[in-house]
Amino acid sequence: MTRVLTVENLNIGFRSEGRELPVVHDVSFTLEAGKTLALVGESGSGKSVTSLGIMRLLPPPPQSRARGKIILHSDEDIDLLSISEARMRRLRGDRIAMIFQEPLTSLNPVYTIGDQIIEAIRSHRAISARKARERAVELIDQVGIPDAAARLTTYPHELSGGMRQRIMIAIALALEPEILIADEPTTALDVTVQAQIIDLLRRLQAETGMAMLFITHDFGVVADIADRTIVMYAGQMVEHGQTEAVLETPLMPYTSGLMRAVPELETAGLNQGELQSIEGFVPNPASLPNGCAFHPRCTHTLSGICDVPPVPFEDAGNGHLVRCKRWQSILENAE
Amino acid sequence: MNELPLIQTADLKQHFPLHKGLFGGQGPVIRAVDGVSIDIPRRSVLGLVGESGSGKSTLGRAIMGLSRPTAGTMTFDGIDMARASSSELKSLRRRMQMVFQDPFSSLNPRMSIAETLSVPLRFHNPGLSRSRRKDRAAEMLERVGLPGQYISRFPHEFSGGQRQRIGIARALIVQPDFIMADEVVSALDVSVQAQVLNLFGRLQRDLELTMLFITHDLAVVGHISDFVAVMYLGRVVEFASTRELFSNPRHPYTEALLSAAPSPKSANRRKRIVLKGDIPSPLNPPSGCQFRTRCPYAVEDCSHEVPKLRELSPEHKAACIRDDLSLAPATQQ
Ligand SMILES: Nc1ncnc2c1ncn2[C@@H]1O[C@H](COP(=O)(O)OP(=O)(O)OP(=O)(O)O)[C@@H](O)[C@H]1O
Ligand SMILES: Nc1ncnc2c1ncn2[C@@H]1O[C@H](COP(=O)(O)OP(=O)(O)O)[C@@H](O)[C@H]1O
Ligand code: SF4
Ligand code: SF4
Ligand SMILES: [Mg+2]
Ligand SMILES: [Mg+2]
Numbered sequence: 001m002t003r004v005l006t007v008e009n010l011n012i013g014f015r016s017e018g019r020e021l022p023v024v025h026d027v028s029f030t031l032e033a034g035k036t037l038a039l040v041g042e043s044g045s046g047k048s049v050t051s052l053g054i055m056r057l058l059p060p061p062p063q064s065r066a067r068g069k070i071i072l073h074s075d076e077d078i079d080l081l082s083i084s085e086a087r088m089r090r091l092r093g094d095r096i097a098m099i100f101q102e103p104l105t106s107l108n109p110v111y112t113i114g115d116q117i118i119e120a121i122r123s124h125r126a127i128s129a130r131k132a133r134e135r136a137v138e139l140i141d142q143v144g145i146p147d148a149a150a151r152l153t154t155y156p157h158e159l160s161g162g163m164r165q166r167i168m169i170a171i172a173l174a175l176e177p178e179i180l181i182a183d184e185p186t187t188a189l190d191v192t193v194q195a196q197i198i199d200l201l202r203r204l205q206a207e208t209g210m211a212m213l214f215i216t217h218d219f220g221v222v223a224d225i226a227d228r229t230i231v232m233y234a235g236q237m238v239e240h241g242q243t244e245a246v247l248e249t250p251l252m253p254y255t256s257g258l259m260r261a262v263p264e265l266e267t268a269g270l271n272q273g274e275l276q277s278i279e280g281f282v283p284n285p286a287s288l289p290n291g292c293a294f295h296p297r298c299t300h301t302l303s304g305i306c307d308v309p310p311v312p313f314e315d316a317g318n319g320h321l322v323r324c325k326r327w328q329s330i331l332e333n334a335e
Numbered sequence: 336m337n338e339l340p341l342i343q344t345a346d347l348k349q350h351f352p353l354h355k356g357l358f359g360g361q362g363p364v365i366r367a368v369d370g371v372s373i374d375i376p377r378r379s380v381l382g383l384v385g386e387s388g389s390g391k392s393t394l395g396r397a398i399m400g401l402s403r404p405t406a407g408t409m410t411f412d413g414i415d416m417a418r419a420s421s422s423e424l425k426s427l428r429r430r431m432q433m434v435f436q437d438p439f440s441s442l443n444p445r446m447s448i449a450e451t452l453s454v455p456l457r458f459h460n461p462g463l464s465r466s467r468r469k470d471r472a473a474e475m476l477e478r479v480g481l482p483g484q485y486i487s488r489f490p491h492e493f494s495g496g497q498r499q500r501i502g503i504a505r506a507l508i509v510q511p512d513f514i515m516a517d518e519v520v521s522a523l524d525v526s527v528q529a530q531v532l533n534l535f536g537r538l539q540r541d542l543e544l545t546m547l548f549i550t551h552d553l554a555v556v557g558h559i560s561d562f563v564a565v566m567y568l569g570r571v572v573e574f575a576s577t578r579e580l581f582s583n584p585r586h587p588y589t590e591a592l593l594s595a596a597p598s599p600k601s602a603n604r605r606k607r608i609v610l611k612g613d614i615p616s617p618l619n620p621p622s623g624c625q626f627r628t629r630c631p632y633a634v635e636d637c638s639h640e641v642p643k644l645r646e647l648s649p650e651h652k653a654a655c656i657r658d659d660l661s662l663a664p665a666t667q668q
Binding site for chain 1: 386494496525526527529530532533536537551553554555556557559576578580581582591592593596597598599607609610613614665
């Protein structure tokens, strides 16, 4: 397996009223060629900030500050947090690309989609306009839009949400990046179109061998796309493992709670009674509860244990990591 | 026992002219709702699903009497809304209430919760004293799971889930019989969504409400509804009791929606149907069966005429000409 990116103890904070509020705490993971890592969590858990941090698209210091290491592996290792902005600009789009939830805000409404794809190519590669145009047609075709050549002259507003997301994918893949970061790319789409986009991303990944970091809040989508999964809560990684392991034997009470809170398709109409909700709210990342950040909402909390730091991120076996002091006894009681 | 359904629509149509009569003639029309006949039995929840643009909200608005239908009738408790007297209409406006998708934009930021909840009371129960209104507001707030003393707070002091509870309280305070809820949990996080769905379920049972629950989320519909109607391009293509629809879909579009809905339980075990293309423009829908351009089972005959919504068994109707298909359920058998 080829490792293409290593994130080590990434910490990100924003400046507010003269002090720094940490919102991402010690995030570490690796991306491998041809594989997909999912980042799941509720809103505000730090998924987007993590991905923008990797792309170095957060507001510049002192408004925000990122610490730790983000190593892009190739002939030499490059730490994205220590290179110049000019060098980062050359890597962005070329080696690491990103797509977002709402493609309309990232496409420029006054240029045709052809111009935008061609510009994405020619800003990084010295090739002729004709060659770039040919490549654009090839890309539009590759993302499954019929009549590729005729589409070059259409404007973003003339396309449906699903087509715009395909165009964003075409732009992101124009330079054959090794890494694609997708931040909730299907959240705004209908389920039928979501299924098309997930299929497309899987096919393109098989063809190009790119590594994917896929951000979502939907465990169903995770099951469909990810090899490995990280669950985030209040800016921290609370569970990390093979997707099947995380979905079938979740060890962190927050993960199992989230999964139980979603109604199941399989038991529709069977009058399952009430859903098991998680009481309370996600804490503000700037003032996390002491010890386990989930302890005020957890049904397994023991005071004197769960509210006392540190809560290590432990290996429960086979690289399945969990941040919970009681995972073993919870697991034993369940069996 | 044959009780009259609380809501009945008959061939309801809501068309929008694209550019209004430039030469007085008939321009192109968007057929947002195009001949919908559905019943919502008393004390039951009808879930309405379909892709974006299929006409769910437009149908909901027509049912609520917020738009004048192009054709067809909408009957509430036996009263034809188009022929109702003004006193009947006033009472209907109390008996039919709505909860919106975005609780924030539907609450006035400058009004305290007490004021927000008093507005509908002042209109519908003018005899109530100011202090009785305040008591009712506090009672209602507790009923939706918020402390009564929160009535003096303002919307920005509440989270998304709490604001949605306030939206529910505002709808329920005038003691309606019917609630239309349009995408009310779509913007909420999973853990909060479960709290709000449980609240809806509890209130619906306790207060014996009839509900139209519009959402694009099939798992949510499967959880909360007694019956489900599936819409495609302005028409209902399938209608059944919830269990029946999920375990025995009879329209290929329903099958496709069920198979596309992501599920952590059966991602790798289910047959996956990926539809080609987008929903066609409602300006220029395909002839015959409107789903035929994306239907994996389309045959020549499908282009001839619009399939009727036929009764296949009691509590199950579908609009597909093919009876020979065996479609995949969402449920594990
Ligand atoms: N006032 C209007 N004027 C013109 N067209 C309209 C109007 N309201 C709705 N439409 C059109 O009618 C169709 C149905 O829209 P509607 O909002 O009912 O869909 P929906 O099923 O609620 O979709 P969503 O899931 O996105 O909320 C769409 O093509 C829409 O553009
Ligand atoms: N530019 C910013 N300035 C200050 N705080 C921010 C900024 N962007 C995000 N945050 C905060 O960081 C936290 C994580 O946000 P985000 O990564 O967007 O969450 P997610 O993508 O998981 O929903 C939130 O508390 C959010 O309010
Ligand atoms: S450490 Fe304690 S509070 Fe935190 S998840 Fe585990 S059992 Fe719950
Ligand atoms: S009538 Fe034909 S095109 Fe329409 S759903 Fe049935 S098989 Fe498909
Ligand atoms: Mg985000
Ligand atoms: Mg709508």
